Amino acid sequence: MIAETVCSAVAAAGLGIAAVTAFRRRFLTATRIAAYALIPLGLVMTGVVQWAADTAFSPVAWAGFGVLGGAWLLFTTTRAVERRRGRKGGAAAAAAPHDPVAAQASAPALGPASRTTGKARTKPQATSRGDASDDFSDIEAILKKHGI
Template sequence: MIAETVCSAVAAAGLGIAAITAYRKRFLAAARIAAYALVPLGLVMTGAVEWVADTAFSPVAWAGFGVLGVAWGLLATTRAVERRRRGGTRKERKAAARTAQPDAVAPGVSAPSLGQGSRPASRPAATPRETAADDFSDIEAILKKHGI
């Protein structure tokens, strides 16, 4: 009874604030305030407030919440222990399986080295000044081509 009265008073106050806001020509804000103000009134009319009030003051309901909490705690604990035994979460195990490399065909053989033989030795290395001059000559050629 008290909860319904409080919700109805909150709805009435909210509608009054919405009317003042609409008087100030802020219609969008007034409509939003009115919508929020009508929520408690709708909850009273549907009986949800009575159900919540009965649940809040019921020792059986609180015992039920306690049982649900114990069940959740047991589930969380068993999942954590299971994860620890397996060595990580399912995602972690899948990622480890993907990155695991298969055994080599000949484990005693070393990988080939990439030494100086892979780079062509026909052209000597250019000095930094020659490289800069080549870059500018290309740019000059492009500018001349476009008439600049």
């Protein structure tokens, strides 16, 4: 009941400020102030304020927030342990062995010039400054592919 009264008083004060602003011929600002002032009144009329007040003073609601916090804590703890172990432990890891990502998985996105067969590609060593352009041929191919 007090929350509804406070929200109604805030709305009335905001509408009063909007009226003074409109009297000063600043209609756009007055309209914006009136819109902000009507929000608390609308929340009171829809019952959101009563629901929020009932939730804030309800021990069952706070216990529910505690249970949700505990569940979140359990999820984050298991994620941290899983990352620390490297995902090697557990029944799911025993059922399906951990396969690394295939070397050619991202090759289609890079284009045909940079595809490899799984072996490490060796680049020729640049012996002078003139050979440095060979090192950037892959980058140039990607830029040309995208029209840059």
